[in-house]
Amino acid sequence: MRKRYGRAGRSRRRKQNQTLASVHGVNLSQELGYIELRRWLKQRGFWDLYLLPAHFSDTGRGLMITKSLKAGNLIISLPVKCLLTTWTVLGSYMGEYIKRWKPQVSPLLALCAFLISERHFGNKSLWKPYIDVLPKTYTCPVYFPEGILNLFPGPLCRNAQEQRSTVQELYISSQPFFLSLQSLFGERVKDIFTHDALRWAWCSINTRTVYMKHPQSEFLSREPDVYALAPYLDLLNHSPGVEVTAAFNEKSQCYEIRTGRDCRRYEQVFICYGPHDNQRLLLEYGFIAGGNPHSVVYIDRDVLQSCLLKEDKQTAQKLSFLMENNFLENLTFGLDGPSWRLLTTLKLLCLGPNEFSCWKKVLLGASVSSENEKMSLNLAECLCCYLMDDNNKAMQKISHRRCNKLDEFKDYLDLVESLRREERRILESSLETLKNLRSAIS
Numbered sequence: 071m072r073k074r075y076g077r078a079g080r081s082r083r084r085k086q087n088q089t090l091a092s093v094h095g096v097n098l099s100q101e102l103g104y105i106e107l108r109r110w111l112k113q114r115g116f117w118d119l120y121l122l123p124a125h126f127s128d129t130g131r132g133l134m135i136t137k138s139l140k141a142g143n144l145i146i147s148l149p150v151k152c153l154l155t156t157w158t159v160l161g162s163y164m165g166e167y168i169k170r171w172k173p174q175v176s177p178l179l180a181l182c183a184f185l186i187s188e189r190h191f192g193n194k195s196l197w198k199p200y201i202d203v204l205p206k207t208y209t210c211p212v213y214f215p216e217g218i219l220n221l222f223p224g225p226l227c228r229n230a231q232e233q234r235s236t237v238q239e240l241y242i243s244s245q246p247f248f249l250s251l252q253s254l255f256g257e258r259v260k261d262i263f264t265h266d267a268l269r270w271a272w273c274s275i276n277t278r279t280v281y282m283k284h285p286q287s288e289f290l291s292r293e294p295d296v297y298a299l300a301p302y303l304d305l306l307n308h309s310p311g312v313e314v315t316a317a318f319n320e321k322s323q324c325y326e327i328r329t330g331r332d333c334r335r336y337e338q339v340f341i342c343y344g345p346h347d348n349q350r351l352l353l354e355y356g357f358i359a360g361g362n363p364h365s366v367v368y369i370d371r372d373v374l375q376s377c378l379l380k381e382d383k384q385t386a387q388k389l390s391f392l393m394e395n396n397f398l399e400n401l402t403f404g405l406d407g408p409s410w411r412l413l414t415t416l417k418l419l420c421l422g423p424n425e426f427s428c429w430k431k432v433l434l435g436a437s438v439s440s441e442n443e444k445m446s447l448n449l450a451e452c453l454c455c456y457l458m459d460d461n462n463k464a465m466q467k468i469s470h471r472r473c474n475k476l477d478e479f480k481d482y483l484d485l486v487e488s489l490r491r492e493e494r495r496i497l498e499s500s501l502e503t504l505k506n507l508r509s510a511i512s
């Protein structure tokens with residue numbers, strides 16, 4: 071008989087279940103797609119009893135380990151036969167077409183074309199069990215509706231637009247090559263190699279490949295050939311705090327990942343995709359990591375300019391000096407306050423007319439005058455408040471969008487909102503640090 075709980079008890083139980091689902095996940099290994107995938111991998115020499123696909127409430131699909139691991143243990147070792155690389159493509163039915171094509175296609179385009187083609191072949195595809203478990207859609211900016219991109223912070227918005235243009239240009243410039251593949255298909259290639267299909271393939275490669283350097287092929291253009299799609303291994307999610315070593319082992323001919331720390335039984339195993347901040351994670355992988363220690367808030371040049379109180383001839387000179395020396399790039403606030411780069415830039419901008427000759431001192435981290443220290447902290451605070459205001463306005467627009475019941479956009483709005491919330495946390499913390507710094511010098 072089921073136990074009856076009071077309201078507090080029910081709420082406690084719900085919270086416990088949520089924690090369990092986020093930590094332990096719901097085992098997916100009995101679903102047909104994963105049974106087929108594991109059978110297919112076994113035929114190619116990979117079998118792992120301890121690593122199971124599971125759904126986790128906080129990160130979505132990932133891999134759960136059913137035995138504990140010690141630091142240095144292998145998480146996964148995937149034989150080369152399971153990897154999908156440009157070698158696979160060049161050795162396939164598409165290889166002859168690629169080898170003949172001039173100008174040579176890039177490694178990325180070769181992989182995209184192969185993925186699209188294999189998805190199209192469905193049951194006839196040798197890679198079907200893998201293609202079947204790939205996401206059908208992605209949450210990278212190239213998938214975002216135009217109206218929602220404007221809710222991103224400025225620098226991310228620009229990078230997102232660039233990503234859309236990259237895919238659009240690749241689609242347009244690849245048309246002649248796609249047309250050259252016509253004899254492989256019964257249908258019109260225009261209906262197979264659509265913009266939507268290319269966007270899907272591009273995101274599959276961008277979000278899922280592992281780094282694996284291949285020797286330059288004479289049949290491909292000279293762009294770096296560093297991609298390997300790694301079925302099953304690519305179910306591993308990212309956590310900024312974990313340490314792993316990952317590389318192709320020439321001796322075992324397997325792509326291997328080792329854990330840098332102990333992993334507990336029945337928990338999700340994470341790897342680290344790199345020390346990326348949340349804007350980068352959203353741009354490249356379509357998600358953000360809560361509490362990401364690498365996260366920062368970027369300051370645009372025009373935001374900096376609009377916070378400079380009085381713009382005189384000297385300010386213009388200083389700005390062009392800073393720009394020439396690349397000092398206006400990567401100016402950030404982090405959880406521990408303004409970055410060294412930001413503070414140095416602000417100190418340079420706040421040098422008085424008779425302090426201008428001391429710029430080297432500023433670069434060496436020495437104090438020029440208490441007036442300069444005060445003014446640069448004031449400017450930092452002004453920037454922080456400006457960004458906070460921008461953040462509040464974006465949050466208001468997000469909630470306004472939600473009121474308009476645009477449910478189809480929910481996932482995208484959730485993502486922007488999480489990013490904005492994380493950025494607000496950073497700005498609040500930076501403001502606190504700035505207050506402390508100011509009271510320390512006054």
Ligand SMILES: C[S@@+](CC[C@H](N)C(=O)[O-])C[C@H]1O[C@@H](n2cnc3c(N)ncnc32)[C@H](O)[C@@H]1O
Binds near residue numbers: 132
């Ligand atoms: C290599 S795949 C990992 C497996 C993926 N979750 C899946 O279901 O196929 C990378 C993608 O997983 C998702 N992802 C990875 N780490 C995540 C995390 N910590 N939180 C949320 N999503 C994550 C992102 O969508 C990312 O583009």
